Amino acid sequence: MDIKGTTKITGVFGNPVEHSLSPVFQNAAFQATGLDYVYIPFLVLQENLKKAVDGIRALNIKGVNITIPHKSNVVKLLDDIDDDVKILGVANTILNENGILKGFNTDGKGFIRSIQEDGGFTPKDKKVLILGAGGTSYAIAGRLIKEGISSLIICNRTKEKAILLKNHLEKKFTFFPVKIINFEERKNKDLLNGVDLLVNTTSCGMKEGDELLISEEVLHKNLFVYDVVYNRKTELIKMAQDKGLRHLNGLSMLTAT
Ligand SMILES: NC(=O)c1ccc[n+]([C@@H]2O[C@H](COP(=O)([O-])OP(=O)(O)OC[C@H]3O[C@@H](n4cnc5c(N)ncnc54)[C@H](OP(=O)(O)O)[C@@H]3O)[C@@H](O)[C@H]2O)c1
Numbered sequence: 001m002d003i004k005g006t007t008k009i010t011g012v013f014g015n016p017v018e019h020s021l022s023p024v025f026q027n028a029a030f031q032a033t034g035l036d037y038v039y040i041p042f043l044v045l046q047e048n049l050k051k052a053v054d055g056i057r058a059l060n061i062k063g064v065n066i067t068i069p070h071k072s073n074v075v076k077l078l079d080d081i082d083d084d085v086k087i088l089g090v091a092n093t094i095l096n097e098n099g100i101l102k103g104f105n106t107d108g109k110g111f112i113r114s115i116q117e118d119g120g121f122t123p124k125d126k127k128v129l130i131l132g133a134g135g136t137s138y139a140i141a142g143r144l145i146k147e148g149i150s151s152l153i154i155c156n157r158t159k160e161k162a163i164l165l166k167n168h169l170e171k172k173f174t175f176f177p178v179k180i181i182n183f184e185e186r187k188n189k190d191l192l193n194g195v196d197l198l199v200n201t202t203s204c205g206m207k208e209g210d211e212l213l214i215s216e217e218v219l220h221k222n223l224f225v226y227d228v229v230y231n232r233k234t235e236l237i238k239m240a241q242d243k244g245l246r247h248l249n250g251l252s253m254l255t256a257t
Helices: 024-032 045-056 081-088 107-118 135-146 159-172 181-189 235-242 249-256
Strands: 008-014 037-043 063-066 093-097 101-104 129-130 149-156 178-181 197-200 224-229 244-250
Touching: 008 024, 024 037, 045 081, 045 093, 045 101, 081 101, 081 107, 081 129, 093 135, 093 224, 101 107, 107 224, 129 135, 135 149, 135 159, 149 181, 159 178, 181 224, 235 244, 244 249
Parallel strands: 008 037, 008 063, 129 149, 129 197, 149 178, 197 224, 224 244
Antiparallel strands: 063 093, 093 101
8 A cells, every 4th residue: 555645544433443344445445446545443442532533633534434332422523414313313434524524324224225135135014123222223223214114122231221222213203112122031032023133233243252142042934134243253143044044244234334
């Protein structure tokens, strides 16, 4: 890569950030297209998020992606947000237009494109269970409701965060009922009875040895299993594959985003 005085800087803010594939394929894309840009992974701790966002202006960084765990907290630090961020409440991209920072969210759209095009799955009228209530969960849940799913169950380790997400969704999509189940209930045998789509939006599975959140016996043959984790083949995806279920991992979403 040829870095010069004119090279424009982009990157990703997150913690962890080491797992991110974005630097690899974004830099490859810049090289292939001959664009004078570079894409850098920035490890940003929660307590440094504001300073890092101010740094976008100070260092004339052209744009950044936002990943774990900043997608929600970053929104209030921006000058302007697009309609998706207004509805979903989370941003995964910041564009610096002459010092004005504008937030976008491409996760939800990427997820829908991926599950429709790569998975052959149409969300309309489907029953969905989402594991997790972090930034990615906001984007995917909101988009799935927009696509016309019939019901949504949220299961998160920290129940208070699941309640915040439910309140957010019910405020933005009035009359759409969102059910929360306790984290322990993910072990119930009938957890996925009648559910068409299971989406893991937690970071569980990113590291070898991470807990597998649900047990094999709850999976049924009509279920579609989607795991947003993309840096390795997760135990959830291995289990779905072994049982012959339709499934997709987060690589499909990453490339569709
Ligand atoms: N494929 C793609 O294109 C794509 C796009 C975006 C994100 N992702 C992936 O999505 C994942 C989540 O990212 P995010 O930005 O949404 O992160 P986040 O906002 O930090 O949320 C993390 C979620 O994971 C849960 N969690 C973490 N550790 C857990 C554990 N040990 N047991 C149970 N739950 C646990 C958290 O639960 P608590 O609320 O209890 O802490 C929370 O619900 C990451 O793996 C990221 O790489 C993929």
